[in-house]
Amino acid sequence: MPKFKKSFHIKARDFIRAGEASINVQNLLKTMNLDSRLIRRIAICGYESEMNVVMHGGDGSLSIEVGADRLVLEVTDDGPGIEDIELAMQTGYSTANDDHREMGFGAGMGLPNMKKNSDQIYIESTKDQGTHVRMFFFIPDGVKTD
């Protein structure tokens, strides 16, 4: 089964360029003429996870893997990790600091939003070693193959 994978670098604390990796993923998927609602969901997940890395994580990457009937959005970083994943998944829970909130972030919606907009989400995190999130999106009609 053919697969396509591409990954984009995310730099920690770089708020100016935050969102670029996610936009690159979007542009890539748009060339495949996928359903626009699906692209929107991936865009939201991409952005939320990218912001998480920029705010809390270390350097990391956002990668997209396109299979015949599914997309996998993967985000990894080498930051401090999430101590209590279950707590982090709750709406409104945030470890953002005042600087983040001043910029309009830190509403505690990131992970819940990612969960809401993806079909499946897996989070692995080890303290002081980083976080690895995988989000699955199923494509009912499949992607175009030759």
Add this chain to the structure above:
Amino acid sequence: LSKKLASTCFVRFDENRCVGCGSCLRVCPTKAIRVKNKKAIRIVEQCIGCGECIRTCREGAVSATTKGPGVLKQDQVAIALVSPVLYAQFPGVMPKDVLLGLRHMGFQHTIDMSYFLEIFQCAAEEFINRNRKSQKAPWPLISPVCPVVVRLIAFQFPSLLPHVLPVLRPVALMAREIKSHLVPDYVDAHRKVVLYYINPCPTKKEPSCLPRPKKTVPTEIALGINDIYPELLKYVEQIRAADRIPFYQTRFEYETCATGNASMWAMSGGEIADMDIDQSLAVSGIEETINYLGKIEMGLFQDIEYIEFRTCREGCLGGVLVAIDKYLAKSTVQKMIKRFGLGRRLQRENILRLYEKGQFQTEKIPAKLTRLFGASKKALSLEALQKIESIAKRIKGTDCSACGAPDCRTFAEDVVRGDAALKDCLLIGAPAGKKRRSKL
């Protein structure tokens, strides 16, 4: 890419003037331009009519497909549909004098947009008010006024089409009014009626350019402000020189009067400034527009109710077909607002009554545009994406554009789609050991 594609709906390229410098390649937001054989050739379906290529071309090889000066004929009833941007081109001149100048030029009727801008504003406010309860459309709603923005959304951000405010654009309301109230009398009298849209940008399509040409009565023609400016300026100066302005008999008030509220629309932010909506933003410039649309797609700005986008910097007075500098025009508008104030003329209740009847709503725009742009790009397959990636890796791009594509990735895509040959790339195309030597 065939030669006949070089001239299309919004802009045309003059092959004799084009030197193949490629400036237009790089500014095109939809990557719709390629240079072949040192001449700019466009890919028609991707053009959204923003006019950035006109703005950037130093050779004057790109022009709008407007009609140009001297089109008025004696035997026709010429009706000018005036955008408020026109008034901004005449510092210190009252809008009514500009309209009078147009009539001296030979337009029988000059229709000012103020009324229709007010109607639009009122209908937009009403939709937004109701949307707070019904949540029929997602926040933020996006202004449908700039047609380039709507096309950009259809082409590049189709997931945002439900965000486009489903209210008829002011110019559409204006054309509808004219066609139903002004034109029929002339048609009954067997006169030929021509509607001239006097525009600051090249965005009005010639009916003959449409996929299925509409057989509309009357004929509709687009004119750039800069097309008519020299002649109009002459008449306006004459009018200003006269001691007394003669009273001019007209049929409708909207043929003579403009409001401060309307003149403000020429500037970025003019649409939302007087609207009854607290959470609104105005964004202008093509780069910023793309940037913000991307952010909306990623789920940002959901706390904003309405966003006004204009792809020209500073708004419509920064359009590519205007006659004077945009900052000068902006100061003209600001002085006009100071003089006229921002009062509205129309009775809100009357407009709301028509709103109830569904007079202003339109659901058609998104569906129509999706059809138009949805078919223009063939979907790339998984294998094609892999090929593009491997070509891009081989090029290790510097985005030099020497191949005739705007950047390396687009070039790789062109190769895979079969529209370009790999040998066109200077970095990997030239066979090793056969470097070109200069004969000096």
